[in-house]
Amino acid sequence: MIKHKILLVLSLIFFNSSLLEAKSTVIKNATIFDGIEDSSYNGHILIEDGYIKKISKSSMIQGDKVIDVKGKIVTPGLIAPDTEIGIVEIGALNVTRDDESNIYDIGFSIHSAFNPNSTLIPWNRSNGITSAITLPRNTSSPIGGLGSFFILDSKMNINSNADMVLIGRLGGSGSSSRAEMLSLMDDILSFGSSLSKKDIGSDLTIDEIIESSSIASYLDLKTRDVKTLFRLFDENLPLIIKSHRASDIINLINLKKKYDLNLIIMGAQEASLVVDEIAKNDIPLIINPINNIPNSFDELASNINLAQRLEKEGITMMFNVSRDHNYHLIRQGAGVAVANGLSYGSAIKALTSNAAKVFNIDKRGSIKVGNHGDIVIWEADPLEPSSLPEKVFIDGIETDLTTRSTRLRDRYTKDLEKPNTYRN
């Protein structure tokens, strides 16, 4: 009986101390690229209760767990602004794709399809991505489909910001003129901007509005589509339009002015031809800095120095990748951009704080007091794809960096005397 009591006390102490251990962590002797300043500084970071509590120049800073990183680079967790994480497991396997709708259009949300057990989550996390925006495939109309922001912590209790961005596209389609696409976009926006809070009060009123609008009935809009259009204007929701050609970018800028849109242009391979207009109208871009291929007649001006050109004009940029799954390769893209003239500080911001700013992601994307503890400790330079994260924290908790890929690697490099199916 006494023994049991001692055990109980001991286990309570143990339990408490393990809780305490998770409570606060100090990352000591870090070279901090905070995502705010252009250059790094040396300091010590205290993370407590999931948040960055203190950033100190003095090593006297106390915590339950102290990690001395000995001068290694520490950055905010990277934010990938254009992914299919959680909604596409295998590209060419339709039963694993949840990025398309046959019924909904403008208001199609992928949020409920998100799979926190997707293998893409640990894979991208182990490469430094701590959160991502997941976007559906483009719908049939030029504006359509809602993206959501997800924290990549693999928890079943999904931490996300649902339906926080609307997407669209403008460009050569091969089926009908881009002029038609632009007019349709204009008509949809005109219809959306006319909606009032009263209009969307009940589904019945929405049905009536759809019926009385030629464009809404032609597009066969559903109530969720109309509600989404209302949100676009009411909340000034970020609107990402995929577009490349310089003349299309100008047309989009005109639409932005006409409807006061919160416009972000993605792709923008010909942005260098119209940088002045983009800068003047303060339009953030999502570009793939490694893509210099004139892959279509909309992208003839593709150039490896795009990121550097944008930086010169003070244009806010974020990065994406051209292929699926390896969204962390925005690091490699950033490295290539730096090799071709982009400053290092701007490259780090493009991977972290710019997305937080542009998409109103609260308290993430930079290392500052009060922000969530999304932090990556790097083996070496984060822009060298050969260097990997040593530790990744999400909401102040150190995450597991094991992936299916490292498991398979170990299976085929260890315990080889056993048949493969009997190895770990």
Added chain:
Amino acid sequence: MKKIYILISIISINTIAADYEPYESSYEPLPYTNTIFKNANIYDGDGKEFIETDIIIQDGKIIAIGKELPRSNELITVDATGKWITPGIIDIHSHMGVYPAPSVKTSSDGNEATSPVTADVWAEHSIWTQDPQFALALKGGVTTFHVLPGSANLIGGRGVTAKNLQRNTINSMKFPDAPHSLKMACGENPKRVYGNRGQAPSTRMGNIAGYRKSWIRAKSYLSKLDEYEAKSDEAKELSYKPTRDLELETLAGALRGDILVHNHCYRADEMAMMIDVAKEFDYKITAFHHAVEAYKIADLLAENNICAALWADWWGFKHEAYDMVQANVAIVDQARNGTGCAIVHSDDEIGIQHLNVEASKALSAGIKAGYDISKARAMKWITSNPAKAAGIYDQTGSLKVGKNADVVMWSKNPFSVYALAEKVYIDGALAFDKASGLEPNSDFDVGIINPSNRRIEE
């Protein structure tokens, strides 16, 4: 006027008089830029590293590598202090020219997807020589590339190896004396393309049956050919030469070993089966391409002397590409006491510009997996190993005295993302020079945005 007339007549006589074989290489290098590089750091492509060493290229060849080599008036001196020199990069899997940019239907010519066996087609007959991608790859240090037909078909046709010296006919780019290759494809692609049309193959067993049926026909054609060729001249006159058959000529060439078999194949179990098919019909597989699961059978590949041409990290776009391991390249390289043949390939118009960084990712994954692999050895993955797989190692792929002077000078260690190719030489002739702005531009690039400029000019 007279002079011009004479010149023209000489040229035309020469053209007629030349011993000209159809489809043969008519490649000629640019004028040689004989150069001594002083004080360079060198990866020789055969696994060696030399620090602060000189190298001389003259009349198209590498003529000396060593410390403190003498300068001379005939040589341009390049101070390579702090720079790195490697062999020209070779991509063993490219679709430049057959899937050019812009990627539009009218010039998408890589898959003759009208029948599962099209051994009669040759990739070189599809190549658009004005593809703007060649020049971009050159700036990434690529001096030689191997273009294959796509993977829609079980047997997709002949591939070709070319020098990355853009010209307006393919014959003038073809690598002299390089063997042809034969593209074969396993797995999802052929079974999807033909299965969707309700025809064979629609399964993996259908795939295997398809190869075997073709090889049976090829064997019989080859034995007729052998029989005829063994005859005396008199006997030949009394009999008929087997009727030419483009498809069977290619397959017979592969059976004879004159045409190198390059096999697109992802899964370990399928690669093992393809090795069986090769044994059944007595042909050699030179390389498996993509081979995402090569690490599962690395020993088998090494034992059979088959290279694996791999990506550093692509995965998940197909079910057969799901089991990606970043150490794949390293595991293949280290198999059977380091006798494996690993290649980093691109299959991609962006990847081909950064094969050095792709190799760097693969190397770092290998080191993490516990292998002791040097950068000098990893350089083989994008130089000598692809040269061997293309059958041109005797001419290029490493910095050996006497070999072609296909040379890249990098701004810093090429295993860094920040390294840029500063000078690229093909056969001892400067083809790209960052400092002076010397670079090729295809006809496509001329005046297409601004009539007075080139496409990517500021």
